[in-house]
Amino acid sequence: TIFILGITLLSLLRGNSTLMRSLALLESFSTNSAGHVYNASIIYLGNSTMLDRNYLENVRNYKFKEYNTNKPRKYFIKNDQRKYFISIGKTNLCFSQGTDILKTRQNSNDSQCACKPHYYGRDCGIPEAAWFGMYYYVYPNATLRPRSVPRRVINGLPVNHEFAMFEARIHELKDIVDVFLIAESNYTAHGDQKELLFLKRFQEGYMARYQEQIVHVKLDYFSERAKADGWHADSYIRTFMGKKGFL
Template identity: 40%
Template sequence: ICFFLLIQVLSGYLFLHFGKEYQLQYSEELNNITTKVNLYLGLSQKENRSIFSNNDTFTLQDDTNIYFKQFTVDLTCYITGTDFVATKIVVMNNDGKKNVTNSCICKRGYYGEDCGIPDAIWHSRYRKPEFTRLLKRRAKPRRIINGLPVLKEIDMLETRFNELGDAVDLFMLGESNFSAHGDHKELYILKQLENGFLKEFHHKILHVFVDFFPAKGKTQSWIADEYLRVYMGKLGIPRVAGVRDDDLFIISDADEIPSRPVIMFLKLYDGYTEPVAFVLRWSIYGFFWKSKSQDNLVSNLFNWKKEATTTVYAVTSMGVLRDVHKNDPFLIRKIKKYDAQALLSAYERKHPGTFDPWEAGSAKHYAGWHCSWCFNPEGIVLKLDSAQAGDMPRWGDYPEKHDKNYLQSLIRDGRWFDGSKNMFLANPKEKYYAPPYMIKHSDKFASILFHPKQRKMLSQLSSRSSKNKQDTTKSGSPSPKYASSTSKKYNTN
């Protein structure tokens, strides 16, 4: 009922301000889009209850949260990055001597005078004094829009929203009823949202339904690859109100999750340039396999396992996105190949010194995670079948690649579809192994967190632990020898 009332109010407004002809045209397009969404959701027109419509708009609001604490007139510290106990001691001691400290005491993984520079930013050019001194706290946080095309990445979406839900102001989800191959498909994510998926974040979601597939995408893979990102921006960005030029747009793939500390840094500081590339930890099939860089004579001789990372240009200001890229987010990624010098020059005259591409993060000090093909066998089959027609070799065209046992063997052995082994097992104890939300809910995400052998071992340990608890309940105390051996096995694996 509310949906229809909104349509009536909007139609009346358009009639008064733009005339009958425009109002009729807009209403017809609105009804067509709404009907298509409901058909793909399995709703009749009588049930017309979609909560995510292509008529929805979003107004960015100012972030009024407190992120810094002022100790003295000259000392302000980033709350998340500061060890307050240590900092208080230093300030009290110095105050007694009338010698106030000029820096906060940082927690591990944070740097800078106010402890606001996270690990990934520190391991970039902004560690150098000539760049660090340019960084200044903002009086008002930027607003962040994270746009991404989606297929059926349920686990990764749940993790993204729970990792970044308080850092990102708007999630723009681009979804089509066509796959990248040009085949009709379900609106998997929209249907999940309608059924309550991510309900606590619905107020931050703008779903952009792209109801067509470009004809040339059938033969030209680059068109199929970019069209959903292009039209997510072209159709979605005009629906966002209250945008300021220095607000940020982050373009991601659904399997790329930026680090929350990095996003908060971009939100809270001035002085860095744009666009920003993220150096991401690159995993395949699960976080347990790391992508390996190409072997050479030295690496083969010493059996070195040097990891490959994913580096993607992902961040630009809304001013550049509008004036230079014309609301096409895909062009953020193509910055090295995209010639927009005339538009850039015009923008730089308006905002001098702001355009200078740089990378956030490095190997071991990642700006986030890229978990490629991180699905169960059924999800891998869907991804195979959805791949672009011009993406050669197109493994989805090979029937044997759909076999569940075959796909499980790839996941187990760390092999690619061509039989090559371009990955190595990661240590699950490493600092940035996976997003913290997944680690916290490791039971739920075990299939993509741990190698099948690790999962089997953990299952056995869990079973032994349960048996141990039962024995304790029966006898009143555990067997010291059994408890010690179980603990040792768990800690060494």
């Protein structure tokens, strides 16, 4: 019994020492303001065998670490090399994610792909939201079809201090969106000066793993008209984001 207890204690100590090494490694590049992001990862990565080397590399050398607001880096959208459609039989070109591959192969003589639930269309490439949404009501004669080059998806949003919502958006859309355009002003919608909270956190390592997909647009002045018109203040930063972000 004593022997077993001794072995158990040694195992625990060894595991704890491994965990502490992992914690030390991860905490070496966390900050007070952004630490909660990495703390969540620390819990997940407590076992050193689960450490993601790419994750560690991205966190050490994140994009905004040496960011100069006067000379922001340009972002060049890369070509998407992923394959979204699969050829089944002689004529069927089916959207992989929305197609029941096995059922389609069993009915190879059918000219239409067999769709999974919530997918529609000849190639099963139209999700339920588009099939039953306003799209067909607004554009009744439109035809959705596969493209040789996928559309670019740029998600632009003005930010203030909505960190939880921002994190949820990034994690939900990171594999679909090409680039996130973030507009931040050092003025509130009321016209009071404030700190660039998002930029500060980005520079400290916040969301380091995803920073390569983020373009920060800084608005450093407040429109005179916006002082009396809140709607103008809201639309102005969005317009500025579009004009400045696509230069």
